[in-house]
Amino acid sequence: MVSPAQVATVRRIRCHYASGEAFAAALRAAGDEQALQVFTTERFEPGEEVLAEVFFTGMNGKMLIRAIGKKWHMARPRLRVRAGGVLRCSGSEWRKLQFLREVALGKATMAPRRRHLRQPVLVEIRWRRSDASDLLPATISEISEAGALLLTDAGLTLGEEIIIEITTPGGARPLELTSIVRNTRGPEGVGVEFLRRNSGGLTRIREVIRRLVDQ
Structure with a gap:
């Protein structure tokens, strides 16, 4: 008898950036290798697995990245700090972010959007x-x-x-x-x-x- 599939139920976090430059800056600002700074009011816990819905102006469509929460903080209006945190990626998910950075910097182009979203x-x-x-x-x-x-x-x-x-x-x-x-x-x-x-x-x-x- 086939055993049930092992499936991780994860939340989707909206990670949108105003421009490609803003996305590239978020990669640099994470301050850690294989990490991305995100701006979201949706709280995530350290070690929590999430799906990051990444998009910036110039992309053909949104890209979903499987990531692990590193830290999250609330907004601090007086200090002009937006709510958000840092997500970490590895393996093929990090390679997706590296490719998106090349797109953001104009060094690569995205293929036409797939008819069916993976x-x-x-x-x-x-x-x-x-x-x-x-x-x-x-x-x-x-x-x-x-x-x-x-x-x-x-x-x-x-x-x-x-x-x-x-x-x-x-x-x-x-x-x-x-x-x-x-x-x-x-x-x-x-x-x-x-x-x-x-x-x-x-x-x-x-x-x-x-x-x-x-x-």
Whole structure:
């Protein structure tokens, strides 16, 4: 029997900046490596995991970053200090912030906004090749209606068809998603596209995302 997926329920924190320069300054002002200064009235605790909704003028769309709270403080109007704090990131999430800094400084450009927004998650799944029966463990770190980012050491090849099994909290049995490998070049993982997204299949995928992602 498949054990339930391990899912962390996290809050979304709005982290918007007036300009790219303001965002780059927030990275510098954090005063710590792999950290970002944020301005928000939503209190977060040290060590709390959150989803930072990052946006600044010039971006094609918002980007969600999984982060850990370092410190938060209330506003101090007399000192002209806004409410906010510092978030820390690591791994692929920090690389996203580094890329956004390059965009903010005009050294890189963002690709056109995806039709389907990828949601950061952290869920254990099982998968197998379409011509095999043995299930292998892996982790999904991003998911959308169109596909997912699969973290696995297995040597998957471009165009290979696989079956992904996801068990959601409260789910009676795992949902099988037929997928095809679309990207193996990224250092963060393997990009897969969900196939057979007819009306019934799309409804099931949306339900999976609803259960996995904190609304």
